[in-house]
Amino acid sequence: MLNAMMQAPVGDDVLGDDPTVKKLESVMAERFGTERALFCVSGTQANQIALMSHLSPGDEVICHPYAHIYNYEGGGIAANAHASVAFTGDDRGIMHPDGVLSCLKADDIHFPKSRVLAVENTSNKGGGTCYEWEEIEALRAVASSKGLNFHLDGARLYNAIVAKGHHESDYGAAFDSISICLSKGLGAPIGSILLGSEAFIQHAMRIRKRIGGGWRQAGYLAGAALYAIENNIERLEYDHVVAKDMATFLATLPFIEKVITPETNVLLFGLEEGVDQAKFIARLADKGIGISQMGPGKCRMVFHLNISETDLKEVKSVLAAL
Numbered sequence: 001m002l003n004a005m006m007q008a009p010v011g012d013d014v015l016g017d018d019p020t021v022k023k024l025e026s027v028m029a030e031r032f033g034t035e036r037a038l039f040c041v042s043g044t045q046a047n048q049i050a051l052m053s054h055l056s057p058g059d060e061v062i063c064h065p066y067a068h069i070y071n072y073e074g075g076g077i078a079a080n081a082h083a084s085v086a087f088t089g090d091d092r093g094i095m096h097p098d099g100v101l102s103c104l105k106a107d108d109i110h111f112p113k114s115r116v117l118a119v120e121n122t123s124n125k126g127g128g129t130c131y132e133w134e135e136i137e138a139l140r141a142v143a144s145s146k147g148l149n150f151h152l153d154g155a156r157l158y159n160a161i162v163a164k165g166h167h168e169s170d171y172g173a174a175f176d177s178i179s180i181c182l183s184k185g186l187g188a189p190i191g192s193i194l195l196g197s198e199a200f201i202q203h204a205m206r207i208r209k210r211i212g213g214g215w216r217q218a219g220y221l222a223g224a225a226l227y228a229i230e231n232n233i234e235r236l237e238y239d240h241v242v243a244k245d246m247a248t249f250l251a252t253l254p255f256i257e258k259v260i261t262p263e264t265n266v267l268l269f270g271l272e273e274g275v276d277q278a279k280f281i282a283r284l285a286d287k288g289i290g291i292s293q294m295g296p297g298k299c300r301m302v303f304h305l306n307i308s309e310t311d312l313k314e315v316k317s318v319l320a321a322l
């Protein structure tokens with residue numbers, strides 16, 4: 001990847017003439033069958049640009065209560081898009097048509113305008129859970145019939161695609177906008193892609209510039225992203241296998257409970273009553289093992305290409321010795 005970065009031809013992307021950024025954008029648009037793609041700094045930036053583009057002040061986004069766009073983007077829905085939120089979904093992080101319909105507001109001056117339906121696939125806080133394709137189609141039908149922009153926070157979309165055998169072009173056709181992280185499990189150091197129609201991306205480019213996201217010789221980073229797309233998608237399956245194996249191991253430990261069998265690379269588990277979550281996480285951090293908390297009693301492990309077999313053995317032996 002570093003070699004790909006160093007060899008990437010670059011230009012000035014603010015002026016639209018960085019050849020490697022152009023190549024990345026056209027490769028991604030082609031894979032998903034969308035008119036255009038836009039290289040963004042981060043998943044947060046790509047999501048927020050999409051929301052700002054779809055929403056006007058006073059509008060409403062319908063999303064899951066676990067949604068990253070609501071919980072972990074610094075209040076961006078309010079701060080950037082001046083919009084409100086309505087929540088629906090199950091405890092796996094999945095939204096269903098009935099729930100979405102019940103969130104819809106009548107066209108009445110008292111209410112916000114329901115304008116965006118935002119899905120997260122895989123769901124981070126849901127434990128890397130994936131939608132079935134029929135579930136996506138059913139939500140698409142609601143979005144179309146109710147005039148909602150259908151946005152996908154696909155930070156880990158390739159994990160879902162690999163786990164479910166879905167097709168990129170089906171996603172491109174179903175959604176009005178998609179953000180995908182090329183960092184995280186795909187291994188690029190920086191960068192997300194935003195997909196959509198020509199008009200949507202034109203608008204998104206203006207917003208990206210406005211918030212300081214126009215970048216110059218971004219081709220070095222686009223080179224890393226291209227390398228990730230070409231080399232690191234199929235291997236995501238390995239992370240899924242390893243996550244399941246770790247789940248089986250965790251279930252044997254007396255101080256761990258409620259291990260949720262992972263569908264992809266995110267593994268959620270709880271701790272027995274009386275085990276202090278903050279101290280547990282800190283003790284593992286002292287041993288170089290990074291686990292995050294996803295709310296009280298909910299711990300998260302994420303598996304990715306920088307975790308070797310030796311690392312996995314080490315994690316197991318540290319946990320077994322606690």
Ligand SMILES: Cc1ncc(COP(=O)(O)O)c(C=O)c1O
Nearest residue numbers: 042043044045068120124153155
């Ligand atoms: C579901 C989801 N969306 C968006 C993001 C934001 O990505 P970034 O960290 O690149 O801003 C994350 C990051 O963890 C995420 O899990």
